[in-house]
Amino acid sequence: MAQPALRIDDVSHAFGARTALDRVSLTVPAGSFTALLGLNGAGKTTLFSLVTRLHDSTSGTIQIFDFDVRREAPAALSRLGIVFQARTLDLDLSVRQSLLYHAALHGIGRRLAHERAAQVLKQFALADRIDDKVRNLSGGQMRRLEIARALLHDPALLLLDEPTVGLDVEARQGLIREVRRLVAEEGRGILWATHLLDEIEMSDRLVVLHKGRVLTQGSVQDVLAQTGTPDLQTAFLNLVNASGATTVGQEPAE
C-alpha cells in the first residue's frame, strides 16, 4: 500500500469538559483529493488545528508522510501546506513581502524564495499584483494568494479549510479547478474541508465528520453503496440522522 500523505489514528480532543473530536481515524492517500464533509461545528477546524499542531490532541496519533506531528514536528510540518478558513494575510504587506515572509518561516533562502514566489503567483494568475498591498486584492485574489503561499515551500500535502467561503460563483469554480489540477498534474494530496456537497466529485475520496465523529469514509461510490442511496445529499442526511451522536459538543467559538 502506498504511503499515506496523512494518517490520523484514534484522535480525540476536548476543550475543558467539551469533547470536540471523539476517536477520529482517517487517511488521506498521497496524490488524492479527499473531501472532509461536515456541518458547521462538526470538528473540521479543530482537526486541522491538531494536524498543524496549533495545539496537541488529547489522545491518538497524527502522521504526515509517516512523520509524527508531535515527535517529529519539523519534518511533518515542512511537508504540509495549510489554508485556514479565516484569512491569515497581513494586509499591510505587499504580495511579494507576504510570500518572502512565509518562505523565511520555512527556511527558504532569498534567491529561491523569489523564484518560487514568481512561480506560484504565475500559477494562480497573480503575477501582475506582486507589488500591490494585500489589502488591495479582491476576496478571490486573497484566497488564491493564500493557496499560492501554502504551496511556496512545495508541500506534498495541502489542507484547505472551507476555502470557498465568501467567494462568488466564478471565483469558487476557478479555485476548485486549480486545486484539482494540483492533484492531477502535481500529485499533491489534498484534504478539502467543506459543508458544500456540490464541491465533491464522484471520483473523490470522502470522509464524513459529524459532531466530532467520523461516520464513514471511502470513495464516494463506496459511501453511496454503503448507504444505498442514489445521491450524496441523501446519503449524507441518512448518515447524520442515523448517527444519533449527541455526546460530543460544539467547537469553541472564535
Place this chain on the structure above:
Amino acid sequence: MSAMERTSPLSPSGYAICFTGIVSREALRFLSQRGRFLSALVRPLVWLFIFAAGFRSVLGVSIIPPYETYVLYEVYVTPGLVAMIQLFNGLQSSLSMVYDREVGAMRILLVSPYPRWFLLVAKLIAGVLTSLLQVYAFLFIAYLWEVEAPLVGYLTLLPVLVVTGLMFGVMGLLLSSLFRQLENFASVMNFVIFPMFFASSALYPLWRIQESSPPLYEICRLNPFTYAVEAIRFALYARFDGTSLAVVIGVTAVFLILSLFVYNPSKGLIARRGAPAMAD
C-alpha cells in the same frame, strides 16, 4: 525542490533565514507605522522637555550612585524615560501579537516547522531591536538638550537595553496570551504601564519615596521596572549594577518560561481554550 525528497529544513542557515524573516517583517511593520515611531519619541520628550524642566527647580536630587555630583532633574529622569520607551515598545509588540492572532498571521507563524520557542524568541528580539532605534533616537535628542552621559556609556548601555527590552517584551508576550481581542488588550495596557512607571524609581529616587511613603517604597522595590531603570541608569554611566541586572534577568527568565508554557500546544491556555482564532 521536492517536499518528498527534502530533508529537515532545520539547518543553522535555515534558522538564520527564519530569524531574519521574522525581524524583517517586524521592521516592515514598524516602518509602515511612522506614527508609532513618532509617538514613541514624543512621549518621553514631552516628559523631558516639559515635565522635567518644570520640576527642575522643585526637585533636587542628592548625590547618589552612579552620579558623582548633583545632577539636574532632566539627567535623573532620563534613564526612567528610556525604560518607559522600552516598556511601551514591549507592550506594543505584544499588541501586535494580539493583532496577529486576530488577523490569523499568528497561526501562519506557529505552523512554521521551526520550534515554537525559537519563533517566539525571534519575535521578541525583533521587538527589542525596534526599541533600540527608539531609545538611541531619544538619547540623541536628549544629548542635544544637554542631558549628556559619558560617550562610553552609550556603548555599555547597549547590552543592558537588550536585556531590559527582552524583559518588557516577554512581559507583553505573557499578557498577550491572556487576551484574545485587541480592544481588551488595549485597555489593559493602561493598567500595566502607568502603575509600573509611577511606582518605580523612574521619577524619584527610592530614598525620597521611602521618606514620603514607606508602603509605596515597598511597592517600588517589588516592581521589576525599578530594576530595569536602575540597570539602565548605571549602564549609561558605564557602571554595573549587579543586583538590578540579576533581577531583570531573573524576571525575564521566569516570564519567558511562563510565556512558552502558555503558547505550548499541549499545555497552557492554548491547549485549554483552543488555538488562536479558531472557527468552524
